[in-house]
Amino acid sequence: MSDKITNELQKLLKANVVTEETAKKIQQYFDEKQEGDQNKLSSVFAIVGAILVGLGIILVFAHNWDTLSRLTKTLLSFLPLLIGQLFCGYSILKKPESPTWRESSAVTLFFAVGSSIALIAQVYNIPGDLNSFLMIWMLLCLPLVYLLKSSVVSLLYLTGITYYGCNANYFTYPSLQSYYYWLLLLGIAPHYYKLLKTKANSNFTLFYNWFIALSIVICLGTIAHKNENLMTLSYMSLFTICYFIGQTPFFEKQKLKNNSFLIFGKLGILYLLLLYSFRWFWDKFIYNTASLSETFFSLEFIIVLLLTFFAGLLFYKKNSKTNFKKISILELAFLTNILFFIPGYEFSIMANGIVLAIGISEIKRGNKLNHLGILNFGLLLITILITCRFFDTDLSFVIRGILFITIGLGFFLTNYLMFKKRNRNEK
Structure with a gap:
């Protein structure tokens, strides 16, 4: 704990503001908090370090690759994999409670698996495509999520299967119409569920909420075939x-x-x-x-x-x-x-009415809750709707200009009235 907090506690003890027991609890709380922050920071640096070391090894190999014999290339291809497994084994046996060791070793092995597959395929001219490479890589690394409880690898896995789904169905021609993405997504579901139950407010869970939602939204279109409409x-x-x-x-x-x-x-x-x-x-x-x-x-x-x-x-x-x-x-x-x-x-006429009604309801809700963000969101929605009609109707420029002036005045007046209401309530 910092000296400043310790000194303040000593002053409070002398002034009989807190008891000895309370001071110890406060000190313990800040010690644990500081230790947790240091562990998070060390985990981040360890993960970044593992990624940089892995990339550095690959660059060294690439620079001298053509001058090496096939046997040397094969041994070097498996070397990152061996190093990554040694680190993971040490983490499981000796450092099972250290998130820094678990995350960094798991990330190292994750990239080692991918590089080893690619290097061996290049050395022995094994045919294949990016889709099969990504699937094999992700399937081999999925156990790392559960063996080492690695949330970073699970995010990398989720990114990998999302790219696989896009490449198999969107980026390549002709597309394959592959549904394996959904099976691969199920593989990470137990880990995500555990995060929601045990670490709902952690940074990893925050990333997961965004990654999961974004991944599903992106890949839902992979189902489209003959009736894509x-x-x-x-x-x-x-x-x-x-x-x-x-x-x-x-x-x-x-x-x-x-x-x-x-x-x-x-x-x-x-x-x-x-x-x-x-x-x-x-x-x-x-x-x-x-x-x-x-x-x-x-x-x-x-x-x-x-x-x-x-x-x-x-x-x-x-x-x-x-x-x-x-x-x-x-x-x-x-x-x-x-x-x-x-x-x-x-449905176009009704859709305009629905969007307008949503905008008005957001303005009312923002005014009721005294929330400028919600109120301005409703105004912005109505502005976007009018802008859409600007390019979709034959109204004269004068009428269009009057509409935008009206919306601009609406922004100014509603925000002015909201601030005035807040000042009145504060008095």
């Missing part, structure tokens, strides 16, 4: 599910920056509603199938049904506790999926 409906239901997850008691207790599901859900729903408000999007929403039976029995349609059903289940579970008296418009967004199956129905 249906994926818009799947994303609407997925964002609604994220929104409901973000409103569960567990995530409501978290800070907003930790609640990635709420942020992804809310912004995703609003983005799709704004997209629906364009007529061109509605006109191009057609099925590329020869018959309705092909559409209704496709995997994309089944996913839409499952996600919409799950969103409806979460909607019922949340609002049944309040007898459906506190339903927000955002929570009903997933029901718009039904409108797409009504022949001749143009």
